[in-house]
Amino acid sequence: MTTNISYIRSGKNQNDASRYSIVKLYNEQALEQAEEQPNEQAHKQASEQTDEHIIIKLNSFFNYINKGKSNETFENLTNEDKHFIETTLLKLGLYVKNDTIEIIEASDRLLEFQIYYWAIKELHMSPYKEYLSRVTREKLMLIYHNSKKYICKKETYTIRDLLNYFIKSLQYEAEEVFKYAT
Secondary structure (H helix, E strand, O other): OOOOOEOOOOOOOOOOHHHOOOOOEOOHHHHHHHHHHHHHHHHHHHHHHHHHHHHHHHHHHHHHHHHOOOOOOOOOOOHHHHHHHHHHHHHHOOOOOHHHHHHHHHOOOHHHHHHHHHHHHHHHOOOOHHHHHOOOHHHHHHHHHHHHHHHHOOOOOOHHHHHHHHHHHHHHHHHHHHHHHO
16 A cells, blocks of 8 residues: 655745644545545444344344243333233234244245234333324335335344334324324
8 A cells, every 4th residue: 555645834934844734645545545444344243243232132033022031131011011012012013922933034024023012012111102093004114115115225234224214114104193183
């Protein structure tokens, strides 16, 4: 890697050696390359760890709702919250019974169901809780598939991006429903 170094003198008298300072100007390409390489590697590693962490959280919550046990504790959820989430999932036809878990795991839809579970939990724990009583299965699935289509257009995306965009889309839809309801 070659660097171009230029020396610029500044001061009242350019010939006066005690009054000038040397400023090093590096070739922009070399500087950008030096900054991008570690950032790119760190970003890639961080996004891989984030996806792994999110998948573990989704699995844990899915198991907590369906089996009542999990590797992780969800301290902010009470039994009433869990019951409400289960009831909402049943109403929407998204609750996975123990005998059908293997079928869903065999298909590639397990992650989709886990995202539904998490999004319903997030809405339940937010001011948008009332929207869960009005949302339909078709509307929820439409918003999910539109979110997935939008996020997958990006060159690089993570499950966290999809999850966040899906929840934000549900919140926006809830605001629209309540805006026209009043």
